[in-house]
Amino acid sequence: MAPAEENTAAEDRDLVERACRGDRVAFQMLVERYQKRVYGIAYGMVYNADDALDISQETFIRVHRYLDSFQGSSSFYTWLYRIVVNLCVDHLRRKSHEATVDYDDTLQHTDTSELQPSAIGDPVRALGDRELGAELERALRQLSPVHRAVLQLREVEGLSYQEMAKVMGCSVGTIMSRLFHARKRMQKLLGGYLEDTTPKEA
Amino acid sequence: MARDDDLLMRFHDGELSVSQARVVEERLRAAPAAATRLRAMDALGHALRERTRLAVERQSFDGFFERVERGARQARPLGLRERVAFRLRDWLRPWAVWPVAAAAGVALLALVALGVHNGSGGANDCTIESLEYSGSAGAVFLIPDDKGGGHTTVIWTNETEEQDDAESH
Structure with a gap:
C-alpha cells in the first residue's frame, strides 16, 4: 500500500529537513522506513537478491547525496521510487543480454482473449506451488524493465496512476497502456502452465 | 485499449x-x-504481492544503514554542475519536455518561414490604420528605394506646439 497518508508525508518532510541539516538519526529513520519497500521494488525488477540489495543501497546513497536538491514539490516516496526504478532500469539495460520484449505504448488493443484467468485458479494455492513461483519469475523476466516497474508499483506498492506517472516520468495514459500490456503478457506467458495445475472438473 | 478493458482495469486499480x-x-x-x-x-x-513479500522476508537488513552511511561518506561532494543537472533532469521530465519542444519547433518553423519570405526580396507589408500626433507639425514621407519599385515609409512628428507654448509663457 502506498504511504499516501497526510501524516506520513508530513513526517517524511520533517525527516528530510532534519537530514538536510545533517541529522544522522533522521536520515537513518528515513532509510529504515523505506528500505524494505525499496528492496521490494528492486527485487521485483531485477529478480536477484544480491543485485536488489546493492541497488537499494545505492538508492539511499543517492538520496543522501541529492537530498538538498529534493524540492518537496512531490512526495518523498515518489522521488525515492523514481531513483530506485531508474537504477533498476539502468542495471537491466546493462544486462541487456536477457530477453526482453518491448511494446509500442501507443498501439490500440482490442484482443483481450489472453486475459482469461480460468487457468489461474486459487492464487493462494497456486502460489504455494514452487513450480508456479519459478514460472512466474520466468514470465516476469520476459517483460521489459518498464513493464516490470509498472506491475510492481501498481500491484505491490499500490501507487495510483498519477503517482506512477510521476515516478516513471510519463503520462497517465502511457501508464495505463503499459499496465495493460504487462498484464496481458503475463497472462499469456502463465496461461499454459497454470492450466495444467488447475484442478480439472470431473 | 477497448473502453470495457479501460473501465475494468481502472475499476480493478481503484x-x-x-x-x-x-x-x-x-x-x-x-x-x-x-x-x-x-x-x-x-x-x-496477489501472486506478485506474495512473491515480493516472501523475498523481503527472506532478506536480512542487518547493517544496511551502516553500509549506506559508509557509501555516502565515500561519495565525493556534489559539484554545482551536478546539482544543476540533477534539478534540470528532475524538472525536464519527458511529459514536460515534449510539449515545450513541440512549441519551440513550431516557433522555429514559423521563424524560418518568415525568414524565407523576407529573404526573397519583398518589402515588409505594413498597414497603418490610424496615426495620431499632437500639434500641427507632422508628416508621412514615402521615399522610393534606389533599386526596384519599393519604398521606405518615414513618419515624422515634431514636439507639440501647445506644450512649447505653455513652457514659453
Missing part, C-alpha cells in the same frame, strides 16, 4: 469514482466474461 465503480459492479453481475478477466487481474496482483 481509479474510478464511487458512482462509476457502482456502474461497473452492476455490469459485472451480468457479464461473466468481464468478471473472469477481473479475477485474472486479482490473481496476478
Whole structure:
C-alpha cells in the first residue's frame, strides 16, 4: 500500500529537513522506513537478491547525496521510487543480454482473449506451488524493465496512476497502456502452465 | 485499449469514482466474461504481492544503514554542475519536455518561414490604420528605394506646439 497518508508525508518532510541539516538519526529513520519497500521494488525488477540489495543501497546513497536538491514539490516516496526504478532500469539495460520484449505504448488493443484467468485458479494455492513461483519469475523476466516497474508499483506498492506517472516520468495514459500490456503478457506467458495445475472438473 | 478493458482495469486499480465503480459492479453481475478477466487481474496482483513479500522476508537488513552511511561518506561532494543537472533532469521530465519542444519547433518553423519570405526580396507589408500626433507639425514621407519599385515609409512628428507654448509663457 502506498504511504499516501497526510501524516506520513508530513513526517517524511520533517525527516528530510532534519537530514538536510545533517541529522544522522533522521536520515537513518528515513532509510529504515523505506528500505524494505525499496528492496521490494528492486527485487521485483531485477529478480536477484544480491543485485536488489546493492541497488537499494545505492538508492539511499543517492538520496543522501541529492537530498538538498529534493524540492518537496512531490512526495518523498515518489522521488525515492523514481531513483530506485531508474537504477533498476539502468542495471537491466546493462544486462541487456536477457530477453526482453518491448511494446509500442501507443498501439490500440482490442484482443483481450489472453486475459482469461480460468487457468489461474486459487492464487493462494497456486502460489504455494514452487513450480508456479519459478514460472512466474520466468514470465516476469520476459517483460521489459518498464513493464516490470509498472506491475510492481501498481500491484505491490499500490501507487495510483498519477503517482506512477510521476515516478516513471510519463503520462497517465502511457501508464495505463503499459499496465495493460504487462498484464496481458503475463497472462499469456502463465496461461499454459497454470492450466495444467488447475484442478480439472470431473 | 477497448473502453470495457479501460473501465475494468481502472475499476480493478481503484481509479474510478464511487458512482462509476457502482456502474461497473452492476455490469459485472451480468457479464461473466468481464468478471473472469477481473479475477485474472486479482490473481496476478496477489501472486506478485506474495512473491515480493516472501523475498523481503527472506532478506536480512542487518547493517544496511551502516553500509549506506559508509557509501555516502565515500561519495565525493556534489559539484554545482551536478546539482544543476540533477534539478534540470528532475524538472525536464519527458511529459514536460515534449510539449515545450513541440512549441519551440513550431516557433522555429514559423521563424524560418518568415525568414524565407523576407529573404526573397519583398518589402515588409505594413498597414497603418490610424496615426495620431499632437500639434500641427507632422508628416508621412514615402521615399522610393534606389533599386526596384519599393519604398521606405518615414513618419515624422515634431514636439507639440501647445506644450512649447505653455513652457514659453
